[in-house]
Amino acid sequence: xxxxxxxxxxxxxxxxxxxxxxxxxxxxxxxxxxxxxxxxxxxxxxxxxxxxxxxxxxxxxxxxxxxxxxxxxxxxxxxxxxxxxxxxxxxxxxxxxxxxxxxxxxxxxxxxxxxxxxxxxxxxxxxxxxxxxxxxxxxxxxxxxxxxxxxxxxxxxxxxxxxxxxxxxxxxxxxxxxxxxxxxxxxxxxxxxxxxxxxxxxxxxxxxxxxxxxxxxxxxxxxxxxxxxxxxxxxxxxxxxxxxxxxxxxxxxxxxxxxxxxxxxxxxxxxxxxxxxxxxxxxxxxxxxxxxxxxxxxxxxxxxxxxxxxxxxxxxxxxxx
Amino acid sequence: xxxxxxxxxxxxxxxxxxxxxxxxxxxxxxxxxxxxxxxxxxxxxxxxxxxxxxxxxxxxxxxxxxxxxxxxxxxxxxxxxxxxxxxxxxxxxxxxxxxxxxxxxxxxxxxxxxxxxxxxxxxxxxxxxxxxxxxxxxxxxxxxxxxxxxxxxxxxxxxxxxxxxxxxxxxxxxxxxxxxxxxxxxxxxxxxxxxxxxxxxxxxxxxxxxxxxxxxxxxxxxxxxxxxxxxxxxxxxxxxxxxxxxxxxxxxxxxxxxxxxxxxxxxxxxxxxxxxxxxxxxxxxxxxxxxxxxxxxxxxxxxxxxxxxxxxxxxxxxxxxxxxxxxx
Numbered sequence: 047x048x049x050x051x052x053x054x055x056x057x058x059x060x061x062x063x064x065x066x067x068x069x070x071x072x073x074x075x076x077x078x079x080x081x082x083x084x085x086x087x088x089x090x091x092x093x094x095x096x097x098x099x100x101x102x103x104x105x106x107x108x109x110x111x112x113x114x115x116x117x118x119x120x121x122x123x124x125x126x127x128x129x130x131x132x133x134x135x136x137x138x139x140x141x142x143x144x145x146x147x148x149x150x151x152x153x154x155x156x157x158x159x160x161x162x163x164x165x166x167x168x169x170x171x172x173x174x175x176x177x178x179x180x181x182x183x184x185x186x187x188x189x190x191x192x193x194x195x196x197x198x199x200x201x202x203x204x205x206x207x208x209x210x211x212x213x214x215x216x217x218x219x220x221x222x223x224x225x226x227x228x229x230x231x232x233x234x235x236x237x238x239x240x241x242x243x244x245x246x247x248x249x250x251x252x253x254x255x256x257x258x259x260x261x262x263x264x265x266x267x268x269x270x271x272x273x274x275x276x277x278x279x280x281x282x283x284x285x286x287x288x289x290x291x292x293x294x295x296x297x298x299x300x301x302x303x304x305x306x307x308x309x310x311x312x313x314x315x316x317x318x319x320x321x322x323x324x325x326x327x328x329x330x331x332x333x334x335x336x337x338x339x340x341x342x343x344x345x346x347x348x349x350x351x352x353x354x355x356x357x358x359x360x361x362x363x364x365x366x367x
Numbered sequence: 368x369x370x371x372x373x374x375x376x377x378x379x380x381x382x383x384x385x386x387x388x389x390x391x392x393x394x395x396x397x398x399x400x401x402x403x404x405x406x407x408x409x410x411x412x413x414x415x416x417x418x419x420x421x422x423x424x425x426x427x428x429x430x431x432x433x434x435x436x437x438x439x440x441x442x443x444x445x446x447x448x449x450x451x452x453x454x455x456x457x458x459x460x461x462x463x464x465x466x467x468x469x470x471x472x473x474x475x476x477x478x479x480x481x482x483x484x485x486x487x488x489x490x491x492x493x494x495x496x497x498x499x500x501x502x503x504x505x506x507x508x509x510x511x512x513x514x515x516x517x518x519x520x521x522x523x524x525x526x527x528x529x530x531x532x533x534x535x536x537x538x539x540x541x542x543x544x545x546x547x548x549x550x551x552x553x554x555x556x557x558x559x560x561x562x563x564x565x566x567x568x569x570x571x572x573x574x575x576x577x578x579x580x581x582x583x584x585x586x587x588x589x590x591x592x593x594x595x596x597x598x599x600x601x602x603x604x605x606x607x608x609x610x611x612x613x614x615x616x617x618x619x620x621x622x623x624x625x626x627x628x629x630x631x632x633x634x635x636x637x638x639x640x641x642x643x644x645x646x647x648x649x650x651x652x653x654x655x656x657x658x659x660x661x662x663x664x665x666x667x668x669x670x671x672x673x674x675x676x677x678x679x680x681x682x683x684x685x686x687x688x689x690x691x692x693x694x695x
Contacts, residue, residue: 106442108438137475138474138475139473139474139475139477140475140476141475142472142473142474142475143473143474143475147473147474149470149474149475149477149478151441151474151477151478156438156441156442157441157470157473157474157478159466160465161461161465161466164461164465164466166434167430167431167433167434167435167437167438167462167466168434168437168438168441168466169438170431170434170435170438171434171435171436171437171438171439171440171441171442171446172438172439172441172442173438174423174435174438174439174444175438175439175442175443175444176442177420178394178420178421178439178444179392179443179444185438197430198430198431198434198461198462200431201426201428201430201431201432201434202428202431202434202435204426204428204431205425205426205428205431205432205435208426209423363476364471364472364475364476365471365472365510365511366471366511366513366535367471367479367480367481367533367534367535
C-alpha cells in the first residue's frame with residue numbers, strides 16, 4: 047500500500063531519532079550518567095519504524111530489553127525516555143524503571159521488559175483482551191532470535207493460533223543472543239519454520255527494508271483484525287552494537303559489522319536512497335529531517351540532565367494501586 | 368431466620384457468578400475451567416452462562432495462560448486465572464513475580480494489573496510432594512502482590528469478590544481439604560475487606576494465629592484447651608499480605624502469649640514473619656517466647672503416617688499452647 051509523503055518523512059525522521067537516541071544513550075552511559083546497563087538498537091531501526099507505522103495509536107506493542115527503538119517508533123516521547131534513562135522524576139517511570147522498563151499506556155506501549163521473552167505473554171494477553179472486548183485492536187510482540195527459544199512462545203502461540211487472537215509475533219533476527227551468535231542455538235534452519243509447529247502463519251522479511259517490514263506488518267495486522275489469526279514475522283537484521291554498551295565483541299569479526307554498517311546495508315541509508323530516487327524527496331528535505339531528529343535528541347538529553355531526581359519519599363509510592 | 372449453609376467450593380462459585388454478572392470485563396481462564404467446570408467445581412456453570420471467550424479452557428501451559436492473564440489485566444480486563452495446584456504455579460513464576468507484581472511500580476505508577484490467580488494448596492490427602500505444598504510465602508515475599516488465604520466459606524466468597532474488584536494482582540490460595548467444608552453464607556451480597564484479620568474465637572490466656580485449614584485445627588485445639596481451663600483467642604489473618612498486624616498485636620497485649628500456626632515449612636516461613644513482627648511491636652507484653660507450629664522442613668511424603676507427622680495437627684497446637692502458658 048502506498049504511503050503518503052508525510053508518513054514517509056515521519057518514518058525517516060523516526061529512524062534518525064532512534065539512531066541519535068541510542069548514540070546519546072551510549073555517550074551518557076560512558077560518562078557514568080546512566081546506571082546499570084544499556085542496550086542499543088542501532089542498525090535495527092527499520093523493524094520498529096516499519097512495524098509501528100502499520101499500527102494505530104491504540105494498538106498494543108510489547109518491547110524488549112533493547113527497547114528504545116520500539117517505544118520511539120510507537121510515538122514515545124524522547125524527553126521522558128531520556129529522563130528515565132537518567133533516573134529522573136520526569137522520566138516515563140519517575141526514575142524507577144530505567145532503560146529496560148519504559149512504558150506508555152496511552153500509546154499502547156505495554157512495557158519494555160528486562161526478561162528475555164518477557165513481553166510474549168503480555169502481548170498475547172492484550173490480543174486476548176482486544177478480542178474479548180471486540181475492540182479491533184492488534185498487538186505486536188517484539189522479541190529477538192534469542193527469545194525465540196523461550197518456552198513461553200510455544201505456549202502462547204499455541205493458544206493464539208487456537209483462539210485466532212489478533213497478535214503478531216515479530217522476531218527481530220539480529221543474529222546475536224546476548225554474547226553469542228544465535229544460529230548455533232536454534233535447531234531449525236530458519237526461525238520462520240517454528241510457525242508451522244506453533245500453528246501460525248510464518249513470514250520472513252528483510253528487516254533492513256523499512257517498507258518491506260511495513261507492508262508485511264500491515265498485511266499481518268489486517269489478517270489479525272479480520273479474525274484470521276496470528277503471524278510469526280521474522281525480520282532479518284543485524285545487531286550493529288554489542289549486547290550492552292561496553293561489550294568487547296570478541297565473538298565476531300569486525301569486518302562482518304563493517305559490512306552491515308555500510309551505506310549499502312544500513313537501513314537509514316537504504317531508506318534515504320529510496321526517498322530521493324523513488325519518492326521525490328530532495329537531499330535537502332532529508333537533511334532537514336535528520337537535523338530535526340538530532341536537535342530533538344540534543345534537547346531530550348538537556349531536558350534529562352536538567353530534570354530533578356525523585357524525592358526519597360517516592361521510594362514507597364506505587365507499589366500498590 | 369436461619370442462614371443457609373454453603374460449601375467452600377459453592378461459596379467461591381457463587382462469588383464468580385456474581386462478579387461475572389456484575390462486570391463484563393471479568394473473565395476466567397485455566398485448565399478445565401470451562402466445559403468441565405474445573406476439577407474442584409469452583410467454575411461450574413460459568414461456561415454455559417458466559418461462553419467460551421469469557422470462560423477460556425486453556426491448554427496445560429501454566430506460564431502461557433498466566434502470561435495471557437497478565438497482559439489482559441494490563442489492557443482492560445479483570446481476569447481470574449485458575450492454577451489447579453499451587454505447586455504448578457512455580458511454572459508461571461516469571462509472569463507472576465517479574466511481570467504482574469512489578470508492572471505498577473516499575474512503570475512509575477501507571478500500570479494497573481487487576482488480576483486474580485486462584486490456586487489451591489496444602490497437604491493431608493496423600494498427594495505427595497508435587498501436589499501438597501503450601502507456597503504462600505513465595506508470594507508474600509514479593510512487593511506488589513496481595514496474598515489471601517480464606518478458611519471458611521463466608522470468608523472465601525467475600526474475599527474473592529473483593530479480590531476481583533481490586534486493581535492489584537492477587538494470589539488467592541484455597542485449600543484442597545476445605546472445598547467440602549460447610550458454613551453459613553448469607554443470601555444477600557457482601558464483601559470482606561482485604562487486609563483485615565478476623566477473630567474466630569475470643570480468649571484471654573493465649574493468642575493463636577492460624578491460616579487456611581490450620582484455622583480449623585486451631586479452633587479444635589482451642590476447644591480441647593478450654594476443657595483444660597485455657598481460653599485461647601484464635602485469629603485468622605485471612606490476608607497474609609498486607610498483614611493485619613494490629614489485630615494480632617492487640618490480642619497479644621491482652622494474652623501475653625502467642626502461638627503461630629501455618630502449614631508452610633518452618634524455615635523462612637509465615638510463623639517466623641509473624642513472630643518477628645510481634646516481638647518488635649509487643650515485646651513488653653510477652654510473657655513467654657513465641658511458639659511456631661509449621662510443617663517439617665521435608666518435602667511432603669506420600670505415606671499417610673509420614674505425611675501426618677510432617678504437617679501440623681491439633682495436638683501440636685495444644686502442646687505449643689501448653690508450653691507458652693506454663694512458661695516460667
